[in-house]
Amino acid sequence: xxxxxxxxxxxxxxxxxxxxxxxxxxxxxVSAPMxxxxxxxxxxxxxxxxxxxxxxxxxxxxxxxxxELHETTMEDGIARMRALPDLKISAGATVTLQRGAxxxxxxxxxxxxxxxxxxxxxxxxxxxxxxxxxxSRID
Amino acid sequence: xxxxNFIVAIVLAIALATGIFAAVRLxxxxxxxxxxxxxxxxxxxxxxxxxxxxxxxxxxxxEDHWSLVFFGFTHCPDICPATLQILSAAKSELEAAGQAPxxxxxxxxxxxxxxxxxxxxxxxxxxxxxxxxxxxxxxELKKLTAGLGIYFEKQAGDADNYGVDHSAAVxxxxxxxxxxxxxxxxxxxxxxxxxxxxxxxxx
Numbered sequence: 001x002x003x004x005x006x007x008x009x010x011x012x013x014x015x016x017x018x019x020x021x022x023x024x025x026x027x028x029x030v031s032a033p034m035x036x037x038x039x040x041x042x043x044x045x046x047x048x049x050x051x052x053x054x055x056x057x058x059x060x061x062x063x064x065x066x067x068e069l070h071e072t073t074m075e076d077g078i079a080r081m082r083a084l085p086d087l088k089i090s091a092g093a094t095v096t097l098q099r100g101a102x103x104x105x106x107x108x109x110x111x112x113x114x115x116x117x118x119x120x121x122x123x124x125x126x127x128x129x130x131x132x133x134x135x136s137r138i139d
Numbered sequence: 140x141x142x143x144n145f146i147v148a149i150v151l152a153i154a155l156a157t158g159i160f161a162a163v164r165l166x167x168x169x170x171x172x173x174x175x176x177x178x179x180x181x182x183x184x185x186x187x188x189x190x191x192x193x194x195x196x197x198x199x200x201x202e203d204h205w206s207l208v209f210f211g212f213t214h215c216p217d218i219c220p221a222t223l224q225i226l227s228a229a230k231s232e233l234e235a236a237g238q239a240p241x242x243x244x245x246x247x248x249x250x251x252x253x254x255x256x257x258x259x260x261x262x263x264x265x266x267x268x269x270x271x272x273x274x275x276x277x278x279e280l281k282k283l284t285a286g287l288g289i290y291f292e293k294q295a296g297d298a299d300n301y302g303v304d305h306s307a308a309v310x311x312x313x314x315x316x317x318x319x320x321x322x323x324x325x326x327x328x329x330x331x332x333x334x335x336x337x338x339x340x341x342x
Contacts, residue, residue, distance in 0.1 A: 099217060
C-alpha cells in the first residue's frame with residue numbers, strides 16, 4: 001500500500017513536470033514575408049522554467065528552409081546583423097527577441113502558409129514548439 | 140486698504156503674473172527635439188542612380204520635395220522594415236494633422252547587387268504610396284554615401300545570404316536638394332511628427 005502511494009506520488013510529480021514546459025514563449029509575432037521577399041523575422045519572449053540553464057542550439061520550421069538566431073546591434077550609429085551560434089537562457093530568466101535586437105530570421109519559405117511552426121532545440125531535445133499566424137507589417 | 144480691496148489686488152496681481160508667464164512661454168519658439176539641423180545645409184554630391192521604374196535619380200530628383208532618406212536593403216528582415224514602418228507611420232500622422240508639404244520616403248539600397256528596381260519597388264510600395272526606391276551602380280552609390288557620411292559594408296556569406304552593415308540614420312533632404320537635418324537611431328515616430336513641421340516651417 002505504501003509502495004502504491006509512492007508510485008502515485010511519482011506519477012503526480014511527473015504529471016506536474018509535464019504541465020510545466022521547460023521553455024515558455026509569450027508575445028509571439030511572426031512577420032509575413034514582404035512581397036517578392038524570401039525572408040521574415042520572428043519575435044517573442046522566452047522564459048526558462050526548467051530550473052537549469054537552457055541552450056537553444058537550433059531552431060527549425062517546417063514552413064521555412066532555414067531559421068537562424070540573429071542579433072541586430074547598433075553602435076556608433078551603425079546597424080549590424082550577426083548570426084548567433086546559440087542562445088543561453090539561465091534558470092528562471094527571460095530573454096526577449098525583439099526588433100533591433102536578438103530575433104529569429106526565417107529564410108526561404110516553403111510556400112504560403114497560414115501558420116508558422118517554430119521548433120526550438122537544446123542539443124537533440126525539442127524544448128519548445130510555437131505556432132503563430134504570420135502578421136503583415138502594415139496594419 | 141480694506142480687506143476686500145486687498146483680495147482684489149492679490150487676484151489681479153496673480154492674473155497679471157500668469158499672463159506675463161504665459162506670454163513669455165508662448166513667445167519661445169518650439170525647436171526640433173530629436174533632429175540635428177545642420178547650421179548650413181550642404182548640397183548633395185553628384186551621383187547617378189535609378190529608381191524602381193528604372194528612371195534616373197540624380198541631385199535634381201531631390202528638388203521640389205522634402206525627402207526622408209534611409210539607407211538599407213531589402214534582404215534585411217529586422218531593422219530596415221522597422222525603420223520604414225516608423226517613417227510611414229510618421230507620414231500618415233503628419234498627413235492626418237494637415238502637414239503640407241509632406242516628406243517623401245526614400246530608401247537607398249546599400250545592396251545594389253541584389254536589389255534590382257523591381258525588388259526595391261515592391262519593398263517600398265509595401266510601406267505606402269509615393270515612396271521612392273533607389274538602387275543602381277555601386278560606384279555611383281558610393282559617391283552619394285561618401286558625400287553624406289553614410290557607411291555601409293557588405294559582410295561575408297553565401298551568394299544569396301549575406302548581410303550589409305550600414306548607418307542607421309535617416310537624412311532629411313530639403314527641396315533645394317540639400318542635406319538639411321539628421322535623425323539618429325533609435326528612430327521614434329513621435330520624433331518625426333514633432334520635428335518635421337518645425338523644420339519645414341523654419342526653412
